[in-house]
Amino acid sequence: MKFSVVVFPGSNSDYDAFYAASRVVGEDAALVWHKDTDLQGADVVILPGGFAHGDYLRTGAIARFSPIMGAVKAFADRGGPVLGICNGFQVLLEAGLLPGAMVRNDRVKFVSQLVPVRVEQTDTPFTAACASKQVLRLPIAHGEGNYYAPPEVLAEIEARRQVVFRYSSPSGEVSDAYNPNGSLNSIAGICNRERNVVGLMPHPERASEAQLGSADGRLVLASAVKWAAEGMLRHA
Amino acid sequence: MTVIDSQVLERHGLKPDEYERILQLMGREPNLLELGMFSVMWSEHCSYKSSRVHLKTLPTTGPRVVQGPGENAGAVDIGDGLCAVFKIESHNHPSFIEPYQGAATGVGGIIRDIFTMGARPIALLNALRFGSLDTALARRIFEGVVAGVGGYGNSIGIPTVGGEIVFDEMYAGNPLVNVLCLGISRIDGIVKGAARGAGNPVFYVGARTGRDGIHGATMASAEFDDKSAEKRPAVQVGDPFMEKLLMEACLEVMKTGAVLGIQDMGAAGLSCATSEMGSRGGCGMTIDVMHVPQRETGMTPYEIMLSESQERMLLVVQKGREREVEQVFEKWDLHAVQVGEVIDGSRLKIHERGVLVAEVPNRALTDEAPVYRRPMHEPSWQKDVRQLSLAELGPAPPAQAAFDRLVAAPTIASKRWAYRQYDHSVGTNTIAQPGMSAAVVRVKGTTRGLALSVDGNGRFCYLDPHRGAMLAVAEAARNVACAGGEPIGGTNNLNFGNPERPEIMWQLGEAVRGIGDACRALGIPITGGNVSLYNETEGRAIFPTPVLGVVGLLDDASKTATRTFKRDAAAVVLLGDNLGELGGSEYLAAMHGKVCGPPPALDLKREAALQKLIVALVREGTVESAHDCSEGGLAIALAECTFDSGGIGVTADLALVGDANATLFGESASRIVVSTPEDRVAAVMAAAKSAGVPAAVIGKTGGDRIRLTVNGGAAVNSSVTDAEQAWATAIERKMSGRAPL
Amino acid sequence: MRARVYVTLKPSVFDPQGRVVADALVTLGYGDVKDVRQGKFFEVELDGADPATANLSAEAQRAKAETRVTEMADKLLANPVIESYRVEVLE
Amino acid sequence: MRARVYVTLKPSVFDPQGRVVADALVTLGYGDVKDVRQGKFFEVELDGADPATANLSAEAQRAKAETRVTEMADKLLANPVIESYRVEVLE
C-alpha cells in the first residue's frame, strides 16, 4: 500500500513521515509537492508537521489553499484515510476537514517533550492496531496546540466519539495536570464524523523506533496497514 | 564627493594607519563606497585581525579532516563516504540589544554556513551566558534568547539537541549566544565558497536587500557604551520560513552540479560574499547593484553593498545552465536573479546601472586585511586571584546545606525550562536528548552516530586562561566520550573583551595556546570557529570565555550511554582521581561569593587515557551509565545520575581529600562516574588498570535517597524526589511570573 | 488605498497571550490592570491604479475596497471559528 | 477604563509575516494587494475603582490612564528597538 506525504513550503516533518512509512513500517511512500494536484495513487494521505508558510498568519491558514488540497479533500470525501500530524492537523482544521481550531498554548511557550497520550477510539484507520485506552508515549513539539471548539461543537464531537486521542498520565488518567497545552477536554487528536480523517498534535512518526525514545507511534501508521489488510479501505 | 577625513574614518571604525594601508593597496584614494567596503571587511568580526596570528597556531589537520578553517564551515570524514560539517558562531551583541531577534538571526546565520557547504543540517547546539537570574534584565534577556533560538530552529525543522547555560554577573551586560550547527554531506558533494571561470554568471537569491544591519559588522567590533542605543536599528528580524525555502532550494540546486560556488551573505553582506568568493577562486567579479532585489526604494550602492539583510545567498553558476538553476528556485517560490559575472583578474567591480562605482582588488578586502600582533600583558591581578586559602574563607558550611544550594543553582540546575522550548525530536535522529551529558544523533543510512557537546568555563579561564581553555577542550571531549563517541573534530568560539587592552590580548593568546595544547594531546583537529571580541560594557570585560564544540563518532549508534543510573544494586565506580580542588568552583561562588584559586590541574596524557577507556567501556556495554564530573563536583555528578532515572538512589562513600566539602564539591578534571552490574566490576577495574586510569568502587545504586559519606562520616542525605524536584524546577521558579512576549 | 483589518479572539475563547501580558503588567507594579486581550491587525495597501476602479467616484472606490478587504478577511485573515474582525478603510 | 496599544514594526524593519500574507492574498486572486504589514494590539482594561484616581475629573482620569498605559507600552508591550506603538484611551 502507499502513503503519500504532502510537502508544503515550510513542512519540516515531511521526510520524517516518509521515512517512518517507508523504512520503519516498510510500505511504499511518496512525497507530493503542494502545487501538484495528483496524490500519486495514495492509499493513505499524510499532512505532515512543520511550519507551512512559516505559520505566519495562523497555523495552517495559507496551506489550506494549496492546489493539492483539492485532491486531499476529494480523497477524504471518497472515504480515503487522511492523517494530519501537528501542523497537518492545523491545516485540516483550517480547511474545515476537521471541526474546531487551534489557539496558542495556555502557557504561551512552545512545548517539546515526550507525553503520554491515551487512545480513545480504535475504529479509525489510524488507531485500529491500538488497544482501547492504550497509552502511547509520543513527542509533542508545538506552540499552538491548544484545541478549541465552540461548546455545541465540542459536545457534538464528544457525543459522536470523535475524540481519538487525549493527553493523560502514564497510567491513562486524564486531568488538567497532564494537559500540556490547555486543550479543551485534554484533546490531543480528533476525527471527522466519517472517521477517515484524523488529526493529532503529537508526532507518532517521531516515536516509531525504540532508539528514538519510544516506538509507540509506529502503531499509528501500522493501524493504516492493518485497516487496509482487513479490507477497510473504501475510497478506491 | 565626501572628503575622507578623520571623522569619516572614525565612523567607519578605521584607524589612520589602516587608512594608509588602504591608500597603498588601492594606489589612490578610495571613494566612500570603497571605504565602506574596507570598513566592514577589515572589521574585527570579518578580518580576525587581532586573533589571526594566534588562530594560526591551532592544529587543523588530521586524517579525518576534509575541510579545515577557511571555508564557511569545517568538515570531518565519518566513514561511508560521508562527512560531518559543523561550525560555531556567536551573536552576542545583537542578542543583548534585541534578545529574541538577535538569537534567532544568530541561529539563521550558522545554519546558512552549513547548508552553503552542501550539507543538510541535522543538529543545533547552543552555549549561552547570562547575568544572574535574580535581576530582571537577565531574566528578560534569557527569556528572549531562548525563545529566539527555539523560534528559528523549530520553524526551520533542525532539532536543538544540546547546549549549556551558565549564569554569572560577569555576563550581565554582555550575554553570550554561541550556536553550533552540524550537517551531513557526502564528501564528494561538498561545495565551496569560491568563484570560478570568467564569464560564469553570479546569481543572487533569497530575501530582498533592505537597509538593515548596515554597520552591523562594525558594531560587533565596538565596545558597548551609552551611545550604542543609536546603533539599535542594526538589529534585524529573522525570517526562518525564507531560510527554510533557501535551504531546501540550495541543497536541491547543488545536486544538479550546475553550482560552482556558493556563499551566504552574513556579516558584511554582498561586500564579503563577492570579495571572498573572488579571492578564494583567484578571479575577479563584476556586479551591478541595479539587479540586486531591494526591499526599500532609493537605496544607494553603499547601502546595498553593506546591508546585512538576512537569508540571502550568492551563487556562481556554470554558464549555460542558468535555466536549470532558476527552475529549482522557482519551484520553491524563490526568484534567483543574475547580478553579475566572474571576470578574469582579481578585481571586484561594482556598477550602478552600468556605471563603475567601485573597483577594489578583492584580496585587499580579504587576505590583505591588516593583521595585528597586539601587545599582550599578564594582568597585574592574575597571580592574586589564583590564591586560595580555605582557612581565610571562614567556617565551612555543612555539606548538606552546600548540596541543597548547589543542586538548585541555576548554572547546575536542569535546563529543561529552556530546552522544552526547543524542538529536539524533529528529524528523527535524536538518540540522546538535551539534558544528557552529550547529545547523540544517528546518521541515517548508516549504523553510525555522532555525539556532540559544547563546553566552556569562563571562571577557570579568568583564573588561568591557558589551563581554563585546556579544561574546556577536555570537558567537551570527555562528554562526547561518555556517550561512546570518539572525538574526531572540534570548533571553537572565542568570546573575549577588548583586544586593544594587553591584558585581554594576553587572555586570548593564552586561551588559544591552551586549546592548541589540549587538541594536540587529545587528537582533535580544529576545523573552524569564530571570534567575538569587545565583549565589554563600560570598560568591564566578561570572563574570557572560549567555548569548545567537539564532535565524536560512534561506529554503532546503538552502543551509547547516558548519565542516568539504569538499575538498583549496580556498582558505582569513579574513574579518575578526586583531588579535592575547589579553585574556581561553583561551590566557592555559591557559598562564599568568591571566584578565586587555581583551576583544577589537567594531565593531558591521563585525560586522553581516560577518554579512550570510557569509549571502549561504553561500546562494549561494560558500563550502563557514564557521567562526567564538572560544576558541583562529585556530589552533584552522583545526584545527576539519579535524576531522570525514575528515582534510583545512590549510596557512596568518598575518601577524604582536603576537607569534606572539597571532597564532595571540588571540580577536579578527568573524572567520570560510571555504573555497572556487580558482575562486571572486575572487568571495569581491569580495563582501567591496563589503561593507567585510577578507578575505585565508591558505592552502589538503589534506594530512594542520595546518601553520601566522606570517610564514613555523614555528609549528604537527601531524598531523590526532593533533590530532583529542586534541581528540575530551579530555573522555572526564578522565571515564574515573567511574561514571554 | 489603505485598509486595516483588526482581528481579535472571540470573547468566549481564552487568550493565553493576553493573560500572560496582564500578569506581567501586574508584576511590574500595574496592579490596576484587570485584563488584557491581545489581537492583531493587518495594514493592507491596495494598488489604487486598478483600471477596473479608476473611473469610480472616491466614495465608490472606498466602498469597493471595503468589500474586497472584507472578503480577504473572511477568506484568509481571520478564522471565524475563533476570531472576529473589523475592517477600516483609511484613505 | 479601557485603552488600546497598537504595536507595529518600525517602517525600516522587515516584516516577514506581512510579506507572506501579501503573497498569499495575491495568490488567492487579489492581485491589487501591494503590501501588507502585520501588527498587534493589546486591549488593556484598567480598574476604574482605583482610589488614587477616584476623585479626579473624567478628563484627568483619561490623561492619567494614557500616561500609565504609555508607560506599559514602553516597558513591556513594545520593543522600542524594532517596534513603535500608539496608545488610544477608549472610555
Ligand SMILES: Nc1ncnc2c1ncn2[C@@H]1O[C@H](COP(=O)(O)OP(=O)(O)O)[C@@H](O)[C@H]1O
Ligand atoms: N576561533 C577560531 N578557531 C579556528 N578557526 C576560526 C576561529 N574563528 C574563525 N575561524 C575560521 O576563520 C574563517 C573565517 O571565518 P568567516 O567564515 O569569514 O567568518 P564568519 O564567522 O563571519 O562566518 C572560518 O573558516 C572560521 O572557521
Ligand SMILES: [Mg+2]
Ligand atoms: Mg561565514
